[in-house]
Amino acid sequence: MVRIxxxxxxxxxxxxxxxxxxxxxxxxxxxxxxxxxVKNAAIHYHYPSKEDLGIAVMQRYRERFKLWINNxxxxxxxxxxxxxxxxxxxxSMRADQGKICLVGSMEAEFNSIPEGLQNEVQNxxxxxxxxxxxxxxxGREARVFVFKxxxxxxxxxxxxxxxxxxxxARALGPRKFHAVIEQIKLDLLK
Amino acid sequence: MVRIxxxxxxxxxxxxxxxxxxxxxxxxxxxxxxxxxVKNAAIHYHYPSKEDLGIAVMQRYRERFKLWINNxxxxxxxxxxxxxxxxxxxxSMRADQGKICLVGSMEAEFNSIPEGLQNEVQNxxxxxxxxxxxxxxxGREARVFVFKxxxxxxxxxxxxxxxxxxxxARALGPRKFHAVIEQIKLDLLK
DNA sequence: GTCTATAGGGGGATAGAC
DNA sequence: GTCTATCCCCCTATAGAC
Numbered sequence: 108m109v110r111i112x113x114x115x116x117x118x119x120x121x122x123x124x125x126x127x128x129x130x131x132x133x134x135x136x137x138x139x140x141x142x143x144x145v146k147n148a149a150i151h152y153h154y155p156s157k158e159d160l161g162i163a164v165m166q167r168y169r170e171r172f173k174l175w176i177n178n179x180x181x182x183x184x185x186x187x188x189x190x191x192x193x194x195x196x197x198x199s200m201r202a203d204q205g206k207i208c209l210v211g212s213m214e215a216e217f218n219s220i221p222e223g224l225q226n227e228v229q230n231x232x233x234x235x236x237x238x239x240x241x242x243x244x245x246g247r248e249a250r251v252f253v254f255k256x257x258x259x260x261x262x263x264x265x266x267x268x269x270x271x272x273x274x275x276a277r278a279l280g281p282r283k284f285h286a287v288i289e290q291i292k293l294d295l296l297k
Numbered sequence: 298m299v300r301i302x303x304x305x306x307x308x309x310x311x312x313x314x315x316x317x318x319x320x321x322x323x324x325x326x327x328x329x330x331x332x333x334x335v336k337n338a339a340i341h342y343h344y345p346s347k348e349d350l351g352i353a354v355m356q357r358y359r360e361r362f363k364l365w366i367n368n369x370x371x372x373x374x375x376x377x378x379x380x381x382x383x384x385x386x387x388x389s390m391r392a393d394q395g396k397i398c399l400v401g402s403m404e405a406e407f408n409s410i411p412e413g414l415q416n417e418v419q420n421x422x423x424x425x426x427x428x429x430x431x432x433x434x435x436g437r438e439a440r441v442f443v444f445k446x447x448x449x450x451x452x453x454x455x456x457x458x459x460x461x462x463x464x465x466a467r468a469l470g471p472r473k474f475h476a477v478i479e480q481i482k483l484d485l486l487k
Numbered sequence: 488g489t490c491t492a493t494a495g496g497g498g499g500a501t502a503g504a505c
Numbered sequence: 506g507t508c509t510a511t512c513c514c515c516c517t518a519t520a521g522a523c
Contacts, residue, residue, distance in 0.1 A: 114488075128408050129406070129408050129409040130320070130322065130405060130406045130409060132320065132322035132323050132409075133322050133406055133408070133409030134409075135515075135516060136516080136517070136518090137515080137516080145488090145489065145490090146489070146490060146491080147516095147517090147518090148489075148491085148492095148518085148519085149488065149489050149490080151517080151518065151519080152489075153488085155518080155519095156517080156518075157516095157517070157518095205408070207405060210464075210468075211405060211464055212405055214397075214464035214467050214468050215401060215405030215406070216319070216320045216322075216323055216405070216406070217464070217468060218318050218319050218323070218395070218467070219319040219320060219324075228468050229469065232465065233469070254483075255483040255484070256479070256480050256483045259476075260476045260477065260480040261480055263465065263473055263476055264458055264462070264480040264481065266461070266465070267457075267458045267459075267460075267461030267462035267464075267465055267477055268457050268458040268461060269461065270457075270464060270465070271401065271457030271462075272453070272454070272457035274404035274405055274457075274460060274461075275453065275456070275460070277404050277408070278400075278404050278407060278415070278418050279422060279423070286447075286449075286450045286453055287453050287457055289446070289450065290446050290451055290454040291454065293444075293446045294445070294454070304506075304507095325497075325498060325499080326498080326499070326500090327498080335506090335507065336509080337499090337500090338500085338501085338507070338508070338509085338510095339506065339507050339508080341499080341500065341501080342506060343506085346499080346500080347499065347500095
């Protein structure tokens with residue numbers, strides 16, 4: 108049971124949590140309906156198909172990320188503080204709650220999810236990479252990050268690491284995830 | 298349609314491929330049956346429940362990995378060659394075919410798969426980590442690998458990276474995966 | 488916006504014939 | 506070992522009343 112001020116938004120919240128928890132093929136309208144305290148059909152009123160619902164979750168997330176990184180609270184940070192902010196999202200909002208990131212969840216099931224969703228996953232993944240790439244490049248220029256090669260490749264590596272480490276945390280526990288975070292810093296910081 | 302010399306083995310092969318392709322919740326007995334050219338019930342004869350089938354795939358994989366690493370062809374390699382061997386598994390057998398690793402596939406769906414399967418995933422993940430940790434420690438002692446911190450943590454980071462990068466390859470293409478492999482080497486080799 | 492009712496399909500699984 | 510037949514459940518989705 109969940110407090111309802113705005114059903115449509117609450118449905119998105121529940122769907123997002125379920126996606127991070129059980130994956131697209133692992134959750135159902137019934138899961139959302141029972142938690143929300145309504146019947147199945149009420150969900151279909153707001154989001155006719157499961158694909159619609161999944162896409163809405165992804166679009167909201169992309170919008171949220173865009174707002175975050177363009178907000179002065181993040182935009183004006185040093186590269187090192189930006190990295191900390193980013194790593195902290197993965198630690199406190201995901202690993203410590205047994206959640207994984209939406210991108211990883213849906214890429215693991217990529218070949219068994221609707222095409223429209225696949226596109227959203229691609230878009231979000233690219234957007235995360237762009238931001239991280241720029242942050243890494245800025246940090247190297249400021250001599251706080253140290254790495255060989257291209258910022259784009261280092262960004263792809265880092266994001267892959269985080270994505271995989273969240274999944275590892277599920278089977279082996281959050282302490283292993285924290286160890287990976289520390290190792291990332293050892294590898295990157297001067 | 299698939300050639301049948303030994304149904305039970307062929308079923309395992311198909312199930313393994315499907316797990317890497319669509320995930321546990323994304324494939325069905327019907328997928329296997331139709332590819333094998335038999336009816337649904339024939340699969341249940343060999344593996345009564347889907348959980349049984351999943352566990353059998355995992356146990357065979359664990360056994361295979363154990364044989365590999367204890368075989369002289371791998372056991373006697375230098376640490377650097379061992380790493381190349383390992384990375385090549387991920388590149389040629391997975392990324393270039395749109396497959397992901399069993400561990401990543403099932404950890405992404407961890408909260409929506411049977412408990413017996415969860416245990417197998419944990420075991421395999423630990424076994425991979427142990428081998429990689431030893432290889433990294435040996436390589437650092439031989440001064441071919443360079444990294445700060447504990448081999449156990451570096452192993453967890455590396456495996457996470459590979460797991461995540463395979464998933465990324467699905468959405469963004471295998472070239473991105475190859476770039477991550479190169480970055481791993483840049484980060485690790487002297 | 489939410490309900491009841493229901494359609495229609497696919498899933499996992501079992502019984503018993505061959 | 507594989508078949509046909511069947512069960513039962515859950516799923517996504519829709520129609521129409523309230």
